Amino acid sequence: MALTQAEIDAEIKDHQDAYDKAVAGGAPVRHHPARDYPPYRSSRLRHPKLPLVAVSGGDPETVELSGPVFGVTDITEIDNDLTLQHRGEPIGERITVSGRLLDRAGRPVRGQLIEIWQANAAGRYAHLREQHPAPLDPNFTGVGRTLTDDQGRYAFTTVKPGPYPWGNHTNAWRPAHIHFSVFGTAFTQRLVTQMYFPGDPLFPHDPILRSVTDEAARARLVAAYDHDLSRPEFSLGYAWDIVLDGPSATWIEEGR
Amino acid sequence: MSTTERPLPTPAHTIGPFYGHALPFPGGGEIAPPGHPDTITLHGHVLDGAGAPVPDALLDFWQAAPDGSLSGAPGSLRRDPSTGGFLGRNGVDFTGFGRVATDADGRYALRTLPPGNAGVPYIAVCVFARGLTHHLFTRAYLADGTDPLLDALPDERRATLIASAGAPRTYRFDIRLQGEGETVFLEFP
Numbered sequence: 247m248a249l250t251q252a253e254i255d256a257e258i259k260d261h262q263d264a265y266d267k268a269v270a271g272g273a274p275v276r277h278h279p280a281r282d283y284p285p286y287r288s289s290r291l292r293h294p295k296l297p298l299v300a301v302s303g304g305d306p307e308t309v310e311l312s313g314p315v316f317g318v319t320d321i322t323e324i325d326n327d328l329t330l331q332h333r334g335e336p337i338g339e340r341i342t343v344s345g346r347l348l349d350r351a352g353r354p355v356r357g358q359l360i361e362i363w364q365a366n367a368a369g370r371y372a373h374l375r376e377q378h379p380a381p382l383d384p385n386f387t388g389v390g391r392t393l394t395d396d397q398g399r400y401a402f403t404t405v406k407p408g409p410y411p412w413g414n415h416t417n418a419w420r421p422a423h424i425h426f427s428v429f430g431t432a433f434t435q436r437l438v439t440q441m442y443f444p445g446d447p448l449f450p451h452d453p454i455l456r457s458v459t460d461e462a463a464r465a466r467l468v469a470a471y472d473h474d475l476s477r478p479e480f481s482l483g484y485a486w487d488i489v490l491d492g493p494s495a496t497w498i499e500e501g502r
Numbered sequence: 503m504s505t506t507e508r509p510l511p512t513p514a515h516t517i518g519p520f521y522g523h524a525l526p527f528p529g530g531g532e533i534a535p536p537g538h539p540d541t542i543t544l545h546g547h548v549l550d551g552a553g554a555p556v557p558d559a560l561l562d563f564w565q566a567a568p569d570g571s572l573s574g575a576p577g578s579l580r581r582d583p584s585t586g587g588f589l590g591r592n593g594v595d596f597t598g599f600g601r602v603a604t605d606a607d608g609r610y611a612l613r614t615l616p617p618g619n620a621g622v623p624y625i626a627v628c629v630f631a632r633g634l635t636h637h638l639f640t641r642a643y644l645a646d647g648t649d650p651l652l653d654a655l656p657d658e659r660r661a662t663l664i665a666s667a668g669a670p671r672t673y674r675f676d677i678r679l680q681g682e683g684e685t686v687f688l689e690f691p
C-alpha cells in the first residue's frame with residue numbers, strides 16, 4: 247500500500263530531527279546521505295547492514311588512490327551542448343550550468359570526465375522504460391559529457407529539466423534536477439550526484455534530497471542563479487561547483 | 503595553489519533508474535584487446551537483501567595494467583567525431599577502466615587482462631544502483647593470499663572478496679548488498 251506524502255513527510259521529519267539532535271549532542275556532521283534511509287523506499291533492501299571496512303591510507307600502491315583517465319578522444323565537440331545534438335532546437339528554457347571541479351583540499355581537478363543526464367523540459371527522460379505520460383522531445387536526448395579544463399572548469403548548455411512523478415509513494419514528485427557523474431584523479435573520489443535549481447517548492451518533500459540530512463550539505467546540491475552568467479537573448483546562467491571527497495595519491499604526497 | 507581553503511564535499515546521490523541512455527557505453531565491459539590470449543572474465547550477480555537480482559545496478563571497474571602500471575590511458579569511450587558514436591577502445595592502450603550495467607537477471611561480465619598490482623591481484627569495483635543513496639566500493643581479489651585488507655577480516659567476511667575460479671581464466675564474483683553473505687564494502691578515509 248502506497249503511503250501518502252504526509253506520511254513520508256513525517257518520516258522525513260523524524261530522520262531530520264534525529265540527525266539534528268545527534269549533531270547537537272556532538273555527533274559528526276554527515277556530508278553524504280545515509281545508505282539506510284527508509285523514506286526512500288528502494289533503499290530498504292539495497293544498503294549494507296554491516297559497517298564499511300576502512301582501507302588504511304598512506305600506501306601509494308593502493309589501486310584506488312589512482313583512477314581512470316580520459317582524453318579528447320572520449321568526447322566530441324558538441325557533447326557539452328545538449329541543445330545541438332539534433333536537427334532542431336529542444337523546447338524549454340535554455341540554460342548554462344558551469345562551475346569548477348575541486349578536490350577536498352580545494353585544488354582544481356583538471357582534465358577529468360563529467361557526464362550528465364536529465365529529463366526534458368516536460369519532465370520526461372528519453373529512456374525507453376520511462377512511462378511518465380509527458381511529451382518526448384525529438385530534439386532532446388538529455389545526455390552530455392565534458393572534460394574539465396586547466397582550471398578545473400566545466401560548462402554545459404542545455405534546457406531546464408522539468409519535475410517528474412515517481413512511484414515512491416502516492417503523488418511523489420522529484421524536484422527538477424540534473425544528474426552528474428564525476429571522476430577525480432583517484433577512484434576513491436568517484437561521485438554520482440544530482441544538481442538542483444534554487445527555490446524549488448518540492449525540496450521539503452523529496453526523500454532523495456532529504457536523504458542528505460545535513461542542511462548545509464543539502465544546500466551544496468543547489469546551483470546558484472548568476473546573472474553574470476546569463477547571456478543576452480540566449481540563456482540563463484547557473485553556477486555550481488563540485489567538490490570531490492576521498493583521498494588521492496597526489497593529495498597524500500603533498501601532506502594533506 | 504593554497505590548501506588553506508578547504509571546501510566541504512558535494513554530497514552523493516543515488517544514480518536513479520534512468521541512467522541507461524547516458525552512462526553505459528558499447529564495449530564498456532571489454533577492457534582486454536579483442537582476442538588477447540591472456541583475457542580473463544570476471545562475472546557474477548548483484549543481489550539485494552532478499553537475495554533477488556538487482557537488474558539496474560551499474561558497476562565501474564578500475565585496475566592496474568598487467569605490468570602493474572596505475573597510470574591508465576584515455577580512450578575507454580573513444581568516439582567518432584563525425585557521428586558522435588562509439589568506436590570502442592583502440593586495442594593497443596590498456597585503459598584499466600570498465601563499466602557494465604547489470605542485465606535483467608542482475609548479471610554482469612567483464613573481460614580484461616590480469617591486474618599486475620603489488621601483492622594479491624584485485625580489481626576495484628564501484629557499485630551504483632537505484633535505491634543506493636551513496637555508491638559502494640569493494641574489491642574482487644583474483645586469488646587468496648597475504649594482504650593487509652583480507653588479513654584484517656574474519657574468514658567468512660574475507661571470503662566475500664575473493665572471486666572463485668571456475669572455467670579456465672574465468673572468475674565468479676557476486677556482490678550481495680545486504681544480508682547473509684553481505685559483501686565487504688570499503689571506505690577510504
Ligand SMILES: [Fe+2]
Nearest residue numbers: 423425518520
Ligand atoms: Fe532523475
